[in-house]
Amino acid sequence: MKKFLNGPWVLLLPTLIILTCVVLLPLLISLWTSFTPFKLTKPDTLYRFVGFRNYERLIGDIDFWIAFGRTVLFLAIALNLELVFGLGIALLINKITYGQRTLRTLMMFPMMFSPILVGFQWKYIFNDNIGLLNNFLREFGVIQPIPWLVDGVLANISIMAAEIWSSTSVFAILLLAGLLGIPKDPLEAARVDGCNSWQVFKNITLPFLMPFVFIAMTIRSLDVARAYDIVQMMTGGGPAKRTELLWTLISRTGYVDAKMGMANAMSYISIFLSIAFTFFFFYKLMQSRQQLSYE
Amino acid sequence: MAQVELKNLSKKYGKVTAVQNMDLIIPHNQFLVLVGPSGCGKSTTLRMIAGLEEITGGEIFINDERVNDKDPKDRNVSMVFQNYALYPHMSVEENLGFSLKIAKVKSEEIEKRVNEAVSILGLEDLRSRKPSQLSGGQRQRVAMGRAIVRRPDAFLFDEPLSNLDAKLRTQMRTEIKKLHQKLKTTIIYVTHDQVEAMTLADRIIIMKDGYIEQIGSPIEVFSKPTNVFVATFIGSPPMNIFSAEIINSNNNIKIKLDDNLYFDCTEDQKNKLQNKKNIFLGIRAEDIMPVENNINTSFWSFKRNVDIVEPLGTETQLFITINDKEIISRMYNPYAVNVGDELTFQVDPSKVHFFDKETEKAII
Structure with a gap:
């Protein structure tokens, strides 16, 4: 742990934090929603995992x-x-x-x-x-x-x-x-x-x-x-x-x-x-x- | 085989005149060098011959054919540029063969000519390299090769060696000279380096402010400069120029350099100088010789203290002052001289050049 705090990671930490907040988290959240039947009008649908159902439907969507x-x-x-x-x-x-x-x-x-x-x-x-x-x-x-x-x-x-x-x-x-x-x-x-x-x-x-x-x-x-x-x-x-x-x-x-x-x-x-x-x-x-x- | 002829050639950029009424015939197989300081119009002249610069006035003939209105591609000349101007996206081989490919020459013929150029210039190991992988000297060789493969009527060189270091420059100079002997073509070569001009040229043209100052063989322009500019431009170190006065008393003509420095002149110099009052006198550094003994009485001689000593090995350059002007003397077979030493210097009067003070032209 001590070695970790002294290493180049410390110098990279601010960048990593910012990137996580600005890029990684939104990406992960949106990726998650693509596996749910999330409707803006029904917020609780955000937590229902349906796997690849959205993608499967899209593949057949002309x-x-x-x-x-x-x-x-x-x-x-x-x-x-x-x-x-x-x-x-x-x-x-x-x-x-x-x-x-x-x-x-x-x-x-x-x-x-x-x-x-x-x-x-x-x-x-x-x-x-x-x-x-x-x-x-x-x-x-x-x-x-x-x-x-x-x-x-x-x-x-x-x-x-x-x-x-x-x-x-x-x-x-x-x-x-x-x-x-x-x-x-x-x-x-x-x-x-x-x-x-x-x-x-x-x-x-x-x-x-x-x-x-x-x-x-x-x-x-x-x-x-x-x-x-x-x-x-x-x-x-x-x-x-x-x-x-x-x-x-x-x-x-x-x-x-x-x-x-x-x-x-x-x-x-x-x-x-x-x-x-x-x-x-x-x-x-x-x-x-x-x-x-x-x- | 080509003769290049310029008739009354001029170039103006707006109100600025770059080249002024130039008349010139360059016979077949001549190595002509245009030399002069920056901005004297030498490169402009070359570029007009190549067709890269429009002609303001006058005419250019290549092999008796007027080429004023011809595109560069139709003039059958090749040019070697100062910055090599290689095509960076092509290999050495492609660079060499490009002009032939454009001219739709058969590929066997292209290969043959490229091989020829490669062996003349020693580029065998570099054939597939890109220009960025070559050194300056190699690039310049490729640039020359590109000119050779076309078998042009005339080669135009635009300061081709000025981007190379001193050692390589000397080496490439020799190569260019050999190349000329091998190819036997007309070469027009532009440089600002008088050593290059002297060593390469069959004939030198010295230019200044768009005018030709003198045309002649290297020996001619060196030994018989027609004016002060040529005298100081050709030769290194430059010719020493003094202001002098002609004292004419009772048909005895003396040249006064300084309040206590008077010299007699020879019989034929008397005829030249008797009607003159103020002149410029030119003496090359090698003609001002320090002597220890055996003083030649027919020579001019004077004593001076040495201001600066610059030993160069084979010779030593001594700086002395005459009439507040710094003068360089060259001592061959040098011995040790210290600053402040008083030496006797001798000048052979027949080696002295005289110039009119107003026109700066040689007095003949």
């Missing part, structure tokens, strides 16, 4: 897996489009010699809005009656209003547009930082070595940028996997669950239906999604850094 699949699809499409747009913006801004700082600041405007407000604004833009977009299209002779937020496919596209609008600048900023950090010499060497602009980009610029791409991907995959506010504001997961993502489903299950035990079981399954993406991108990040021999 609505849950559709939301899960839609989230993965949403994530894949949104991240890739944001990468493409962000890279384009970063490359263009990198070319500018005058006013670069101002543009950099302007570009970050969408990030300064609360996602709730972004959702609200885009809901208004896409509204089929009074929305800006349909009004605009009417000028061009599209008489029949397009049901942007009602049609299953269109609603998903609309939400994605809002998501991409608000977050492409994350990619743009990170990739611009990457571009600014690329040494000039190898780029010039490649030009003298016979590369045209595309070949320079593909063979030299891109390998240098990859670590930044994966950092941005990691950050954004965590962000998008927990997408809630914009969807909740624009469609609320509807109509008829056509835009339901994991977290809108979980929050409805937990707070509307008050089935907190079930909601927590969903969360635990969906957390694996985030962990999987994070792991994947970190692995790629390490790989690309090793390529550049930073380690």
Whole structure:
């Protein structure tokens, strides 16, 4: 015991205490609830252990897996489009010699809005009656209003547009930082070595940028996997669950239906999604850094 | 095989002129060195030849073909950069073969040329290494290899040795010289180090503030500098420069260095100097020799106390003062000298350089 108190454990103790209170305990409690039929309206159900019943039900729950699949699809499409747009913006801004700082600041405007407000604004833009977009299209002779937020496919596209609008600048900023950090010499060497602009980009610029791409991907995959506010504001997961993502489903299950035990079981399954993406991108990040021999 | 020609070449950055109306022909197989202090326009000139810098005025021809509007990739020149500029994500082999891969050369041919470069530069054991696993000298060798495999019309070197330590620099200098003898190509080499310039060049161009100060063989620029700048830039230690006055009385011309230091000049110097009043006089340190006895009467001689003694082994540098100016003398076959000792120094008048005080140009 004496040895224990003198060892490095003593120095780690404050950290351990804080981590236990802030991370470990909530995790354990929520994990426990996922093994109970805990309903917010019936507090005593918290103490009834039902084993894996919640998980078993979820495995057979088609609505849950559709939301899960839609989230993965949403994530894949949104991240890739944001990468493409962000890279384009970063490359263009990198070319500018005058006013670069101002543009950099302007570009970050969408990030300064609360996602709730972004959702609200885009809901208004896409509204089929009074929305800006349909009004605009009417000028061009599209008489029949397009049901942007009602049609299953269109609603998903609309939400994605809002998501991409608000977050492409994350990619743009990170990739611009990457571009600014690329040494000039190898780029010039490649030009003298016979590369045209595309070949320079593909063979030299891109390998240098990859670590930044994966950092941005990691950050954004965590962000998008927990997408809630914009969807909740624009469609609320509807109509008829056509835009339901994991977290809108979980929050409805937990707070509307008050089935907190079930909601927590969903969360635990969906957390694996985030962990999987994070792991994947970190692995790629390490790989690309090793390529550049930073380690 | 390439001849590079610059016609009236200029480069301006806004109002700042980096290179001013440069005219130059670099014949095939010549090793040309551009040398000068920082900011003299030498690197800019090289980068314009490579196509990395836009040309403000004038023209560049490679093999009689105007290349002003050609991209770097279409000029068939290769460049070795100061910071090596290797591709960090590629192995040595991939770095060497990259330009050929881009040019869609067949893989057997790439392999053949890479092997050739590897054996010329002694990179056999490093083929699969990444640049970060190489030392400075090895990196520079890879950078040169990358230039060699392309078999370019001309090699451009941009201060390639300035990031290496002194010993390695000397070694690589020899390697570059050997390489030139082996490859027989035009080389344009930029440096700020006059020793590199002297040892490597067939022809040296000394630049300052965007202008060419002098063009010539290493021996020419050393023994016949056309102005004070070249005289002090080439040679180490730099040439001693004195302010002097020409005293012309009864057709007897004397050079006055100091109130009690007058020297006669030779017959042909008389012709040069008779119309001058104030001049600069230049004497190289090795031409101010301390002597013990056997004084040569046709030489200028004077006595001075030694201020500082710097023994270098094969020679000792002695610092003396003439007319409040610090002067360096080189003593070959040195013997022990103490600070404060009075020595007799001799100067061969035929080794003295004269420069106009206003234009700083050599008086010929």
